[in-house]
Amino acid sequence: MYALDLEVIFGRHWLFCATEAEIPEPGDFVTVEVGSTSVIIVRDDDEGVSALLNVCRHRGSRIVDDPCGAVGNFVCPYHQWTYRTDGSLIFAESSQPGFDRSAFGLRRVPVRSLAGLVFVCLSDEPPVDFDEVAGVLEPYLAPYRLAGLKVAHQTDLMEAGNWKLVMENNRECLHCDAGHPELTSAYFPFLTSNPEDITPRLRPVYEEYLGAGAKLTEAGATRGIPSGARRELDSRPTGYQVTHMPLAGKGRSFGMGGAPVSAKLIGDVHDAVFGDMSVHFQPNSWFHLLSDHAIVFRALPVAPDRTLVRTTWLVSADAVEGVDYDVDRLTEVWTATNDEDRGFVERQQRGVSDPGYLPGPYATVEFDVEAFVTWYIRRLESHFGGGRDHLGLVPQTAAR
Incomplete structure (x- = not known):
């Protein structure tokens, strides 16, 4: 199944x-490892973004070992074949006529x-x-x-769990109230938008939530952000x-209680109370964009029971560390949240590997988990089903 996931997903x-x-x-580059495939993502000389396989065309040597860096050209360390940052070959010693x-x-x-992603x-x-x-x-x-x-901080966290468990954990917040006290200090305590589910005790907080949502919609409209x-x-x-x-709380950012974490707002955002623009992509990423910083996440499988989760914190290019932001404060909430999620995923990996495990039903608020699993199953159906996927993916079936 792991090999199938690498191939099809x-x-x-x-x-x-x-x-x-x-x-x-x-010349700036980063390398990305997906299974046994290594990709160089580089800013080329024309300032565009190129993605190149990290394999020399001579004898197959890896060209770049570092996870990131800067080059004038890429030079293979084996026989010095030399490539421009757009991948074109410019030197090959002792070439045949x-x-x-x-x-x-x-x-x-x-x-x-996509908008810098x-x-x-x-x-x-x-x-x-x-x-x-x-x-x-794009408009969002x-x-x-x-x-x-600019990148203010970046961490890699190896989670001892299958990549699907990592994504399922990310796709629900049923565990958040008990499991993420730091994160939930900045969020309203609702997993549902159905007013009938709101208890009398939470009614005043719910009214505050509705008011904050209305103001956020209005603020977004001034920046051309679609509503809904x-x-x-x-x-x-x-x-x-x-x-x-x-x-x-303060409604500004992911500091404790919704407090800001940087003095400089980002992009064209001029309202410090600008909420959380949350974006999910199948199969491996999620993002949070706030008034004063952005956080981007990617998950890539390393083994059947190992997943590498990278978190990157971005701040305004003119924000000065130690003056406008403090790295520890900037990263406090999500460092704790990531570590808590790592613990949940690893406990679940051990549990689902137990011969006694039988699946239970989804809760009503786990609809995004169900959507992730449905998406995954449909991708495998497309692979094995033959013909052209009506959603646009060309299956490449193989005898098994």
Whole structure:
């Protein structure tokens, strides 16, 4: 199943891998490992974003070992074949007469940037719906100007659980009240928008939530952000969801009690009380955009029971560490939340591996978990079913 997931899910869908803020200058690069495939994401000399397979076209050596860095050109350490940042081959010592360098550039990988978020697909025939999804999400994301932010901090957390458990845990907040006291200090305590589910004790808080939501909608309208959520998590290959939610307490950011964590607002946001723009992508990423910073997450499988979760905190390019923000305070809530989620995932991995495990029913608020599982099953159905997927993914069936 792990090999199948690498082939069908991670080998054929758009994967969030990095932000443009991580490669701000020509020659800046990051490497991404997906199974045995290594990809270089680089800002090329024309200041565009390229994605290249990290494999020399001569004898197959890995070209780059570092997770990130900056180069003038890529030089293979084995025989010094040299490539420009767009992947074109410019030097190959002792080449045979008539050798055509133009035919031996680094293999390119399909890459798209959505408002500063960089996605790659390892298939030569990626899902065709990405542009449509980008058209929906661009107005939500554009005011934050993510490509122009800077990286304030980045962490990698290895979770001892299957990648699907990591994503299922992310796709619900039923566990949040008891499991994430730091995070929930900035959120209103509601898992439902049905007024009939609100108890008399919570009615005043609910009224405050409605008022904050109305103000957020008005503030978003001044920045050209569409009102209302969009949710297509299980009905297309590039499943997504976007919601713009008010924050509780001070209502400003992910500091304890909704407090701000940076003195500089980001992008075109001029209202410090600007809520949480939350975005999910199938199969491996989620994002939170706030008035004073943004947090982006990606999960990539490392083994059947190991998943690497990378978290990146972005702040305004002119924010000064130690003056406008403090890294410990900036990262406090999500560092704690990530560690708590790691514990939940690892406990669940041990539990579902127990021969005595039998699945239980979903709670009514676990609809996004169900959507993730439905999306996953549909992707496998597309792979094994033959013919062209009516949602736009071309199956590549194989005898098994």
